Amino acid sequence: MTCTKKVSPKRAMIFLVFWVVWLGAAGRIGNCQNLTIDSQKGNMKESVMFTVSVKNAPNSVQCFGFEVHFNPQVLAYSQYERGEMVEKCKYFSCVQVEPGVLRCGGFNTAKNTIPSGQSGNVLFLYFKKVKCQNSTLSIDGEVDDLKDWETGSGRFTCWRN
Secondary structure (H helix, E strand, C coil): CCCCCCCHHHHHHHHHHHHHHHHHHHHHHHHHCCCCCCCEHHHHHEEEEEEECCCCCCCCEEEEEEEEEECCCCCCEEEEEECCCCCCEEEEEEEEEECEEEEEEEECCCCCCEEECCCCCEEEEEEECCCCCCEEEEEEEEEEECCCCCCCCCEECCCCC
């Protein structure tokens, strides 16, 4: 006995539309980070700069803090520069609290240091290369107005000459 069931074109179209929408949504899940650090490549002869940025801030930010974790056997922290998103922030700092951990944050007495929906650079982190080895940089420990934000990691890829 052979069982063949004819599927109506309308039903097939609904099924197809459902899967296209679902796959589109699933593809965006990995891109929902609001606070990210970029990836960089380089060799041992140069220093490297990573950018921490905001993408579509889900809420306005007046007071914030976060940590950047990196491998201190691969990268040595040098300094930071403020990005345009925090240049008007009255109080802002980024300090190394232990090897491989930077604690960054600030607050402003005026409202909306980072307005909801905005995107841009928060800070630029400069490192000297200690060892030519691939490594990951991550953001975590978000507090205050960033506490519910999604974060994205960066990667350092080193090559030898």
